[in-house]
Amino acid sequence: MSLTNLIVILVQAGILVNMMLMAAAYMVLAERKIAAWIQNRVGPNRVGPWGLFQSFADVFKLYIKEDIVPAAADYKFHALAPVIAIGVAVTTYAIIPFSGPLIELDGVKYGLAMAPNMNIGILAVLAMTSVGVYGVALAGWSSNNKYSLMGGLRSAAQMISYELSMGLAIIGVVLIAGSLNLIDIIQAQTDGMWFIFLQPVGFILFLITALAETNRAPFDLPEAEPELVGGYHTEYSGMKFGLLYLAEYANILASSAIMATLFLGGWDIIPFLDDSTVLGLAPFSLPLVILGHMAFLGKAFALVFVFIWIRWSLPRFRYDQLMNLGWKVLLPISLVNIIVTGLVILFLQ
Amino acid sequence: MFTVFAIGAVASAVFTITRKNPVASAMSLVGHFFMLTGLYLTLQAQFVAAVQVLVYAGAIMVLVIFVIMLLNVGTEQQHPQSGGLRTTLGVMMAGLLAVLMGTAILARPTGRVDLPPESLTIGTTEAIGQSLFTTYLFPFEAVSLLLLAALIGSVILAKRHVQEG
Numbered sequence: 370m371s372l373t374n375l376i377v378i379l380v381q382a383g384i385l386v387n388m389m390l391m392a393a394a395y396m397v398l399a400e401r402k403i404a405a406w407i408q409n410r411v412g413p414n415r416v417g418p419w420g421l422f423q424s425f426a427d428v429f430k431l432y433i434k435e436d437i438v439p440a441a442a443d444y445k446f447h448a449l450a451p452v453i454a455i456g457v458a459v460t461t462y463a464i465i466p467f468s469g470p471l472i473e474l475d476g477v478k479y480g481l482a483m484a485p486n487m488n489i490g491i492l493a494v495l496a497m498t499s500v501g502v503y504g505v506a507l508a509g510w511s512s513n514n515k516y517s518l519m520g521g522l523r524s525a526a527q528m529i530s531y532e533l534s535m536g537l538a539i540i541g542v543v544l545i546a547g548s549l550n551l552i553d554i555i556q557a558q559t560d561g562m563w564f565i566f567l568q569p570v571g572f573i574l575f576l577i578t579a580l581a582e583t584n585r586a587p588f589d590l591p592e593a594e595p596e597l598v599g600g601y602h603t604e605y606s607g608m609k610f611g612l613l614y615l616a617e618y619a620n621i622l623a624s625s626a627i628m629a630t631l632f633l634g635g636w637d638i639i640p641f642l643d644d645s646t647v648l649g650l651a652p653f654s655l656p657l658v659i660l661g662h663m664a665f666l667g668k669a670f671a672l673v674f675v676f677i678w679i680r681w682s683l684p685r686f687r688y689d690q691l692m693n694l695g696w697k698v699l700l701p702i703s704l705v706n707i708i709v710t711g712l713v714i715l716f717l718q
Numbered sequence: 719m720f721t722v723f724a725i726g727a728v729a730s731a732v733f734t735i736t737r738k739n740p741v742a743s744a745m746s747l748v749g750h751f752f753m754l755t756g757l758y759l760t761l762q763a764q765f766v767a768a769v770q771v772l773v774y775a776g777a778i779m780v781l782v783i784f785v786i787m788l789l790n791v792g793t794e795q796q797h798p799q800s801g802g803l804r805t806t807l808g809v810m811m812a813g814l815l816a817v818l819m820g821t822a823i824l825a826r827p828t829g830r831v832d833l834p835p836e837s838l839t840i841g842t843t844e845a846i847g848q849s850l851f852t853t854y855l856f857p858f859e860a861v862s863l864l865l866l867a868a869l870i871g872s873v874i875l876a877k878r879h880v881q882e883g
Contacts (some may be wrong), residue, residue: 443739446742489767489768489843495772496775499772499775500776502776503745503748506787510741511788522784522787525784525787528780529780626854646873718879
């Protein structure tokens with residue numbers, strides 16, 4: 370590994386982590402504002418113009434808050450759980466290709482993506498999301514509180530159940546693109562159609578499972594307030610709570626970015642048409658790549674809006690309904706989706 | 719890189735069998751799986767590495783943790799040693815293992831061995847898929863039938879339990 374390579378990786382990591390932190394801060398604010406609008410309220414508007422600095426005030430409050438660990442808690446795992454949660458969430462960002470190649474150093478092209486050309490791309494994303502459950506499960510267990518434990522258990526069961534359908538929903542995309550590599554998947558959509566038009570069922574399945582995997586309403590049973598006080602983070606305070614909360618929002622953005630990559634053409638700007646001819650820019654020229662990066666972020670945040678919108682519009686499922694939906698509805702549909710996709714590809718060849 | 723992952727793997731494996739708290743033990747095993755993933759990556763076996771995390775760390779160990787939490791297994795008590803027989807057998811087995819490993823290490827050819835260029839691509843998804851659906855098609859299908867049988871069997875067992883209860 371050359372020095373240039375190392376410096377570029379450090380710069381990329383710095384940009385990505387800061388981007389994630391800023392995005393999470395404004396996603397919390399957006400969540401509260403949109404919730405307020407849906408409920409015909411005003412929402413936070415005291416800190417800064419339109420409440421723009423509300424999240425920073427919240428973080429400052431979390432920093433100066435006393436960190437309380439229950440006497441009966443397993444303090445090592447109590448401290449470890451938020452670290453696992455946020456560590457796994459951040460690692461996913463290394464795999465997502467946020468932009469095409471931006472600069473060229475020593476003959477190697479770099480973009481805002483740390484490991485873009487991985488042979489296993491999407492499998493690595495699935496692997497990281499499947500590990501994310503440890504943060505929540507350990508947080509629930511180590512608190513030594515029955516409500517926290519219930520939250521942790523629910524989360525573990527829910528994530529195992531929905532991960533299957535999530536993995537199977539992706540297979541349709543992989544079959545069409547013929548690769549697990551995220552760059553190849555985006556390229557296949559740039560050359561042809563966005564996969565949301567070819568795999569509408571896969572997109573809906575992925576959206577539902579992503580909601581369940583990120584513990585968002587209507588699948589937010591691990592933190593159902595009326596039943597479980599606060600769920601797995603009941604016994605957390607101060608910045609440890611802040612980290613669990615941050616990991617949740619980081620996961621939402623990561624899921625949205627992955628959906629944008631897999632189904633909405635990644636950094637492809639205009640569906641059905643070739644970007645460079647329509648906009649009159651050379652392929653892979655800097656302005657086009659930057660516009661594409663903007664388009665990618667636009668798509669990702671549009672999906673974040675959908676996440677928030679769904680949360681404040683739909684009521685929470687009951688636990689047996691959640692399991693029935695996962696195993697008896699989503700799993701068969703995703704299997705049929707794979708068979709149909711495979712047959713269509715076979716006949717078109 | 720190999721040294722870091724190898725030391726990590728051995729250390730986490732030792733932690734797995736020495737921790738008395740079942741959750742700590744299980745989490746050490748998860749750490750061990752991650753170290754193995756690192757070893758696979760140094761060998762350019764990306765697919766195996768991803769599947770290692772996805773299946774072992776992400777699914778099987780989550781179930782193990784789930785069951786530990788559900789049953790609320792307490793910290794294991796120290797069992798009283800049942801005489802010298804157990805210790806003697808243990809030492810004999812360890813000695814045998816040491817001798818076996820020693821002969822294996824001594825019999826290893828020394829010096830650098832140049833690997834064939836195909837070995838770089840052998841761990842990729844394409845290579846594994848190719849060999850799975852051509853060379854090893856029959857074992858692959860046999861294993862999937864076995865898994866299907868196990869799946870149906872577990873569903874039947876669960877159903878019978880519901881009817882009795």
